[in-house]
Amino acid sequence: MRLFFSFLSILLFCSSCAVKKYKDIPFITSTPKELTANIFVPKKKMKLQPVLLFVHGGNWDSGKKETYGFLGRNFAKKGVVTVISEYTLSPQADYKQMTQEVAKSILWIKNNIEDYGGDPQQIYVTGHSAGGHLVALATMDSSYSYGIDKKDIAGIILNDAAGLDMYSYLQKNPPTSENHYLSTWTKNPETWKKASPITYMDATTPRVLMYWGSKSYASIIEANQDFYTKLKAFQPQLKSIVLKKKTRAYGTPIFLALE
Known part of the structure; x- marks a missing residue:
């Protein structure tokens, strides 16, 4: 547990470090379109640093890695090697292809990040909204492992994650062509279940830090609360922390973390 929170404490350290961007x-070079990542590292030579993979959101059909350079620079200034990757968006890809691409980015990090000063033994994954769904599924469903053991993931950080229980959501809101949901999820309820990270939760699930805003979408709040309730059975030291502080986007954020 201390290792998980030692990562968070690093965020307060080395704020003056200069950053180098790759x-x-x-x-991934084997798809019709090459997929790339931007990597932000502290310029100051230090021992191998924790690694954070960030996957952007955008309802699975929009968003781009270039938007989040500020995030990469911020974490790198604090001593965290940060990888901001891209993935193929809907309707050119369904959720499964997207998840495979995220999983392959984790594999790439495991095999290559030491060349950039990152510690392959301290890989954390995070994503916002749809990106939260993709990193959770890529690390919780072992069919996407590509040889990466769940023990290789030091922690999953979910930022206002969408899609944690697509099975429940799509039963209530069947997919249509709007937002390319039919392309992303299909009409098959069994596919929706396979697409839901909550389906794969068990004792081997990497440690989780999750947070969402009290003014987020109702479906996101509901799914996160259900995910937290189920996760608590496997990670009993999970606790909720309510910060009584307004944020520009979502109001009062709720943080759930391991002690």
Whole structure:
């Protein structure tokens, strides 16, 4: 448990470190379109640093890694090697292909990040909204492992994650062509279940830090609360922390973390 929170404490350290950016580093070259990542590292030479993979949101059909350079620079200034990767968006890809691409980015990190000063033994994954769904599924469903053991993931950080229980959501809101949901999820309820990270929760699930805003979408709040309730059976030291502080986007955020 201490290792998980030692990562968070690093965020308060080394705020004056200069940052070096490696732009458009290929991590998948076998698809019709090469997929790349931007990597942000502290310029100051230090021992191998924790690694954070960030996957952007955008309802599975929008968003781009270039938007989040500020995040990469911020974490790198604090001593965290940060990888911001891309993935193929709907309707060119369904959720499964997207998840495979995220999983392959984790594999690439495991095999290559030491060249950038990152510690392959301290890989954390995080994503916002749809990106939260993709990192959770890629690390919780072992069919996407590509040889990466769940023990290789030091922690999953879910930022206002969408899609944690697509099975329940799509039963209430069947997919249509709007937002390319039919392309992303299909009409098959069994596919929705396979697409839901909550389906794969068990004692081997990596440690989780999750947070969402009290003014987020109702479906996100409901799914996160259900995910937290189920997770608590496997990670009993999980606790909720309510910060009584307004944020520009979502109001009062709720943080759930391991002690």
